[in-house]
Amino acid sequence: MLSAFRLTGGEAGDSPQALPRLGTLKPDSLCADKAYDSDAILEHLAHQGIQPVIPPRRQRLIHRTFDPHRYKNRNLIERLFCRIKQFRRIATRYDKLAERYDKLAERFASFVTFTASVIWLT
Numbered sequence: 001m002l003s004a005f006r007l008t009g010g011e012a013g014d015s016p017q018a019l020p021r022l023g024t025l026k027p028d029s030l031c032a033d034k035a036y037d038s039d040a041i042l043e044h045l046a047h048q049g050i051q052p053v054i055p056p057r058r059q060r061l062i063h064r065t066f067d068p069h070r071y072k073n074r075n076l077i078e079r080l081f082c083r084i085k086q087f088r089r090i091a092t093r094y095d096k097l098a099e100r101y102d103k104l105a106e107r108f109a110s111f112v113t114f115t116a117s118v119i120w121l122t
Contacts, residue, residue: 005112007105019044029053031074080119087115 006017015036022030022044029051030036037057042064045052053070056063085091089111 005109007109015041022048022050026050029070031071031077033074080116083119084112084115087111090115 006021008014008017013035015038018032018036018041026048027050030045031053034055034057037054037060042052042054053067053074055066055068055071
C-alpha cells in the first residue's frame, strides 16, 4: 500500500490536490469520495489505466457505474484518520506556535508521518 500526502490550508479543497499526488503513484484503482468525481480526475485515471472507485455526484447528467463493494474499503482510510486524530499533538495542532510557517508545516507533517508509522506498527 502506497500513500502520499500534502499539507494545505484549512480553506483549501481536497480534490485540487489529487492530480499532483497521483503523478507519483500508479495504483490499480483509486477509492475516493464524491468530492473527487470531476471530469479532470476521471480522465487522468482513464488515461493511466487506473480504475476509479468513486461514486458519481447527484448532479451528473450521465451517471457512471462504480463498484460499491470496493468502495466499502474506503472506511479503512477514514478509520486511520480517526486514529491519527486521537494523538493529542495532531488534534490540538500544538506546532502552530512555530516562528515561521515553513517550520510549522515541516513539524506538523513530520508528526503526522510519525503517528501513521506508529499506528501501522501496532
